Amino acid sequence: MELTVTQENLTHALSAVGRVANTKTQLPILSNILLRTDGNRLLVAATNLEIAITQYIGAKISKPGAITIPARLMSEFISSLPKETVELKVVNDNLHIKCGTYTSIINGFIADEFPELPTINESSSIQYSIKVEDFKQAVSQTIITTSNDSTRPVLTGVYWHSHEGQLYLAATDGYRLSERRLVATKSDLSVIIPTQTLQEVLRNITEESNEVDILFDDTQVRFRINDAEIISHLIDGNFPDYRQLVPATSETTVTLNKSDFVRITKIAGLFARESGGSVTLTASSAKKSLSVHSIASQMGENTSDANADVTEDGQITLNSRYLSEALSVVDGETVEFSFSGKIAPCVLKSTDKNTNYYHIIMPLKS
Amino acid sequence: MHHALWQSVLGEIELTVPHATFTTWFKNTELVDQNDAGIIISVPNIFAKKQFEVKYNDLIKTTLAKNNITPKQINYIITTTNRNSRSNRETTINTSQQASTAADDLISGTTTTNTQTQTTPNAVGGLNPRYTFDNFIVGSSNDLAYTASRAVAANPGVKYNPIYLYGGVGLGKTHLMQAIGNEILRNDPKKKVTYISSETFVKEFLDYVRFKKKGFSDKYRDVDVLIVDDMQFIAGKEKTQEEFFHTFNHLHQNNKQIIISSDKPPKSIPTLTERLRSRFEMGMTIDIQLPDFETRCAILSIKASLSGVTLGQDTVEYLATNIKTNIRELEGALNRLLAYAEMRGVDPDITTAEGLLGNIRHSRPQHISSKQIIDRTAKHFQLEVSEICSEKRDKYIVVPRQIAMYLLRSELHLSFPKIANELGRKDHTTAIHSIEKIEKAIKLDFLIREQVASIREKLYA
Numbered sequence: 001m002e003l004t005v006t007q008e009n010l011t012h013a014l015s016a017v018g019r020v021a022n023t024k025t026q027l028p029i030l031s032n033i034l035l036r037t038d039g040n041r042l043l044v045a046a047t048n049l050e051i052a053i054t055q056y057i058g059a060k061i062s063k064p065g066a067i068t069i070p071a072r073l074m075s076e077f078i079s080s081l082p083k084e085t086v087e088l089k090v091v092n093d094n095l096h097i098k099c100g101t102y103t104s105i106i107n108g109f110i111a112d113e114f115p116e117l118p119t120i121n122e123s124s125s126i127q128y129s130i131k132v133e134d135f136k137q138a139v140s141q142t143i144i145t146t147s148n149d150s151t152r153p154v155l156t157g158v159y160w161h162s163h164e165g166q167l168y169l170a171a172t173d174g175y176r177l178s179e180r181r182l183v184a185t186k187s188d189l190s191v192i193i194p195t196q197t198l199q200e201v202l203r204n205i206t207e208e209s210n211e212v213d214i215l216f217d218d219t220q221v222r223f224r225i226n227d228a229e230i231i232s233h234l235i236d237g238n239f240p241d242y243r244q245l246v247p248a249t250s251e252t253t254v255t256l257n258k259s260d261f262v263r264i265t266k267i268a269g270l271f272a273r274e275s276g277g278s279v280t281l282t283a284s285s286a287k288k289s290l291s292v293h294s295i296a297s298q299m300g301e302n303t304s305d306a307n308a309d310v311t312e313d314g315q316i317t318l319n320s321r322y323l324s325e326a327l328s329v330v331d332g333e334t335v336e337f338s339f340s341g342k343i344a345p346c347v348l349k350s351t352d353k354n355t356n357y358y359h360i361i362m363p364l365k366s
Numbered sequence: 367m368h369h370a371l372w373q374s375v376l377g378e379i380e381l382t383v384p385h386a387t388f389t390t391w392f393k394n395t396e397l398v399d400q401n402d403a404g405i406i407i408s409v410p411n412i413f414a415k416k417q418f419e420v421k422y423n424d425l426i427k428t429t430l431a432k433n434n435i436t437p438k439q440i441n442y443i444i445t446t447t448n449r450n451s452r453s454n455r456e457t458t459i460n461t462s463q464q465a466s467t468a469a470d471d472l473i474s475g476t477t478t479t480n481t482q483t484q485t486t487p488n489a490v491g492g493l494n495p496r497y498t499f500d501n502f503i504v505g506s507s508n509d510l511a512y513t514a515s516r517a518v519a520a521n522p523g524v525k526y527n528p529i530y531l532y533g534g535v536g537l538g539k540t541h542l543m544q545a546i547g548n549e550i551l552r553n554d555p556k557k558k559v560t561y562i563s564s565e566t567f568v569k570e571f572l573d574y575v576r577f578k579k580k581g582f583s584d585k586y587r588d589v590d591v592l593i594v595d596d597m598q599f600i601a602g603k604e605k606t607q608e609e610f611f612h613t614f615n616h617l618h619q620n621n622k623q624i625i626i627s628s629d630k631p632p633k634s635i636p637t638l639t640e641r642l643r644s645r646f647e648m649g650m651t652i653d654i655q656l657p658d659f660e661t662r663c664a665i666l667s668i669k670a671s672l673s674g675v676t677l678g679q680d681t682v683e684y685l686a687t688n689i690k691t692n693i694r695e696l697e698g699a700l701n702r703l704l705a706y707a708e709m710r711g712v713d714p715d716i717t718t719a720e721g722l723l724g725n726i727r728h729s730r731p732q733h734i735s736s737k738q739i740i741d742r743t744a745k746h747f748q749l750e751v752s753e754i755c756s757e758k759r760d761k762y763i764v765v766p767r768q769i770a771m772y773l774l775r776s777e778l779h780l781s782f783p784k785i786a787n788e789l790g791r792k793d794h795t796t797a798i799h800s801i802e803k804i805e806k807a808i809k810l811d812f813l814i815r816e817q818v819a820s821i822r823e824k825l826y827a
Contacts, residue, residue, distance in 0.1 A: 027390040049390070049413045116416040219444050220412045233412050238495070241555055343573065 001035070001065025001090040005042055005057055007081050007099060013044040013055040014075035016204055016228055020053050021046040021071035027115075033074060034114045035088070035095075036066035045117060046071060051197050051232040052117050053204070066111035069095050073106060118220055118231050125217040126187040128167065132205055132225075135212045138169050138180045139198050141329040141357055146195045147173035154237040157192040160216075161239070170242055174362075176322050177242055177345075178329075181356040192239055193221055197232035204228045246360065247345060250338035252314030254283045254290050255351060256306055258335045261290070262327050264304035268292040269320035271302040277319040278364050285310040290337070294320070316342055317364045323348075326359040339363070372397035372407075375429050382425070391417055394674075396445075404439035405430075415442045492561030492593075493551070497544035503668055505661025508538060511652045515542045518623060519549035522557070522591055526650035528614075528624035530597075532631050533654030534823055536694035539627040542654075543593050546625055550591055560586060561593040564600045564610075571606045582609070587616050590623070597628040597646075602637040611642055618645075631812065653812060656819065662686035662696060669700055670714075675707075681716045691826045734825055736774055736788050743770040746821050755790040769818060771797050772804035777825065 014033065023031040025048070034045040042059040045052060067090045077097070078086065087098040095106045130138075139158070147155035152174075159170045167185040171178055201212070201223045213224040216234075223230045268279040271294040279294040290308040295301040316339045327335070332350030339346035342363055349358040372395075380388050391414055399406040407426070409415050418426070419442060426440060499519070504512045511533075517525050529546075531539045547559045567586075574582040586592055592613075600607055617624055631653065632638060632646040657665065663686045670677045685703070689696045706722050707714035744751045747766040754767050767789060774785045775797075782801075783794040791797065807814040 026386045028386065047413065049411065052413070115413055116420045118412045118416045219415075231412075244558065342577065343570070 001037060001067060001088065002061075002063035003037060003042060003089075004060040004062075004085050004087050007078065007083050007086050009057040010042075010044075010086055011075070011079045011081075013042075013057050014071070014078055016055045017044055017046040017053040018071045018075045019046075019203070020048050020051060020200070022048045023072070029068060029109060029113050030115070031071060032068035032109060032114070033071045034066065034068050034111060036111060037061050037064040047115055047117065049115065050194070051200060051230065053200060054117060054229040054231075056227040056229075065090055067093065067095055067108040068111050068114050069106050069108040077104060077106070120215050120217055120220055120222045120231065122215065125215045126189055127216075128183065128185070128214045129211050130183060130214065132209045132212060134182065136202060136205060137331075138182050139202060141180050141359075142169045142171040142178045143195055143198055144171075144325050144329060145173055145176045145178045145359070146171045148195075149173070153235050154192055154239055157194045157235045158198060159190075159192050159239040159242075161190040162188055163243075170239070172240070172242055175319075176326070176362065177245065177360040178326075179242070179246075179358055189216060190239075191216055191221065192235035192237065194232060194235055197221070197223075197230065201225070201230055204230065245345065246358075247338075247340065247347060249340070250344075250347065251312050251340040252283050253311045253336060253338040254308045255334060255336050256290055256308035258327060258330065258333055260306035261335060261337070262324070264290075264292045264306050265320055265323050265327060267304050268294040268302055269324060270294075271296045271300065272320050274298065277321045278317055279320045279323070280315060280317045282315045283308065283310045283313060285313055314339060314341070316346055318346070318361055319364055322361050326361060330357065330359060331355070368397045368400060371400075371433060371435070374433060375426070378429050378432065379425065391422065398443070398445075400435075400437070402438075404441060405435070405437045406441045406443055408443050408445035411444060415444055418442050493544050493547045493559060495548060497541045498548055499545045501668075501672075502538065502541055502545055503661065503665045505657050505664065507655040507657045507661060508542075511542060511654045514650055514652055515546050516549075518625065519546045519553075522546075522550050522623035523621040527618065527621070528626055528646060528649040530632065530646050530649060530651045531625075531627045531654060532629060532651070534629060534656065534692070534819060536692035537654045537656065538693060539654060540595055543595060543625050543627055547591060547593050550623075557590040558588065559591040559593070560589045561595070562586075563595040564597050567594065567610065568600060568603055568606045571609055575605070586613050589617070591625065592617055592622065593625045595627050597626050598630055598635050600638070601635050604639065607639050607642055611639070611645070614642070614645055624649075631816065634816065653816070655815070656691060656822075657693060659686055662690075662693075665693060665696060666700055669697060670704070673704055675704055675714060678715055681714065681719050684716050684719050691823060734777060736778060736780065739773045739777065739825065740770050740788065742821050742825055743773065746817065746824070757790075765814075768800035768804050769814070769821065771800045772818065773821065773825075775801050777822070 017033060021031050021033055025031060027049075030046075030048060032046075034043070036043045036045075037059070038056065040059065040061055041056045042061070043054060043056055045054040047053070074095075081099045081102055084100050087096075089096045089098075090108070093108050093110055095108045097104050097106065142158045146158060149155065155171075155173055157171070159168075161168055161170070162185045165184055165186070167182045167189065169180045169182055204223075204225050205212070206226070209225045211225075215222040215224075219234060221232055221234055265279070269277065272279050274296045275294070279292050282291045282293065283289075284291070287305075288307060288310060289305045290310070291303055291305045293301070293303045326348050330348055330350055332352045332355065334351045335348060336351050337346065337348050342365075345360045345362050347358055347360050349355050375397075376392055376395075379392060383392075394410045395414070395418075396408045397405060398408045407418070409418055423440060427437075430437065499512075499516065502512060511531055514526055514529060515531075518527075518529050531542060533539055544561065547561055550557055551559055570585070571582060600610060614624060626646060628635065631651060632643045635643075638646075663682050666682045666685055667677065670682075681703075685696065685699055689699055703714050703719055703722055706712075707718055712718055740751055740754060743766055744754050747762070749763060749766055753763055754770060756763070771785050771789060774780050774788060775782075780788070781794075782797045785797040785801075786792065786794045789797075804814065804818070808818060809815075
């Protein structure tokens, strides 16, 4: 293998895939990065056997070939180089790197030992092209409610599924739940994508990206953003039928400015650290206000009010962290916060009639 | 047979590839099917599948050939550990020309089927999807309960409504009830199934009363299946019982299935109001008994093989002999054994088990004395030991005396003359007669059965 690439392209590719290469693995070659020529491009790839990331970069190729080299050393070395062209040459399983006045030799390992990268059959799979902004928003809105409890694997990912002609994303950790409508779809889809995979996809989105191409088959999913490809397994299992949990009606509905709500929640949260984030929200229709109360027995207590439209008086106790996180992903300037008594889950969403997102939080037992 | 064949193939492969490669790729694979068309091998994930298809196909083929198997083709399917052999996802590789037609069939069958269409219950519905009928181990002690549960799951609300399961701790009541719920949801994901413990019911009811809320009465009335665990905790709470009574009536009238479990039969729950008791009894009341020796062995073997370990028959029997009262404890001992064996790198054989479980055994009085049995029995029936050992022939003394004899025989294996002697009888035929009588009664009379089980449980507690 012999080729020339720019330092910037190579650094970008190495940092995009390098995170996946893992040194704590039984199979030593998984801590390496695969470099392989592909036509007039260079393929840079790494995998941890759950997810594989591949990045293609333009290269001037004199001699095709492939090699694997330790990820960490390679990316740290390349990123320290000046922004010039980098010459890569394989001699006897070693990679000779030359850039300006810098030369080094890194001991590599033959590419044959590297795991085969999974491929997906494009003709038999379900495909979506989604605008980067929509994708980013939808994933960030749902990913925060995924669970990291490995004993319930189906909750450790985001549930992508079709329902009445629309593609929905949903996630729950048993205490909160979020659902986002994404695009219209004609396909029948029901898969769970691991949280880690989605996080990697988000990291691979750059400013130049316009669309994310997504391909599903029964066991795997592939995301393509510009020249990067991420292939991941899907979580096997059935996602709970969460729609039956969504409260159909609620006694108390509070409408208020989102930034006010964020502020009073944040302040109350300061006093709720001792009590595990527990804050009590009281809606009063007479005072036209939503008040948040929290007590830190050692330090003091706090009550903050915000102006709000209230349909009926009510009180509920929530974890302030969950509430803050929910508010950070709900869109719009005013939000609707509704609940029924202290036991039923509460719903948070934008007041926008066309809103495609809602967030549900289970109350704390007071 | 598949398993043995695959083990020998893996054994050979292990010698030819590096250790890390073997553990990464070949562990958790299994030969799931073998027929004229070819063989099917299950692998844990997409990466392994690709790796096998591209890199190890020839290796497997040659190793199989050494075992005199030359399949026309090898298919790899992805199977995750907890859903064995249920996956329909497969692709096909041709290893010979003439098999191509069969291969085409397989491929066409692959993309159309999808196992992910079922809906499973969730944390809020209260069901744990791991409890299914498939992994419930049936033995003579619980087959009636199992069969009835199956019938209920097939036709909820029609047959046996309510179904009332009772039995001691750790015998599988919760497993069965959850399995019914899971099965019903599997058949019809739209059904609303709610699983609660009676304690939750009581607590929620109290909350409603305390905050003067309305609407509690409706909370559980729009479900299709109501599962209530540990019903005995409702005892003594009269208002809650009344509320539950109304919920029960409402559901029953609308032919909604009700499933109840408890540690005692309805008759034996003190302070259960009469109208609830009669309602609990109007459906099907079934007890789950302690598993017999064979069932315990089966449970151990199955649990071990789920962890990918095959235990020797002597080890299984050793564990089953020493832990009698509780399936949970049985699983705990097995887990300890497996964890210990894996950590120390030794075989989970009988020597390891003996060394390890020594302290489990000593933690309880393995050698129960005959005096303890008589004491316990006397206490259970609120009699004096002297009364039991006396010459009196009143009925309220005779039955306990016979039960004591039965327990002396079944737990301590004492000889008949010795048993007679322990209870102040001269003639050993009295003991023979008594024990036979109780043995018969246990099969027919649930009251006797329950009393014996209860005394036995206390003895080992």
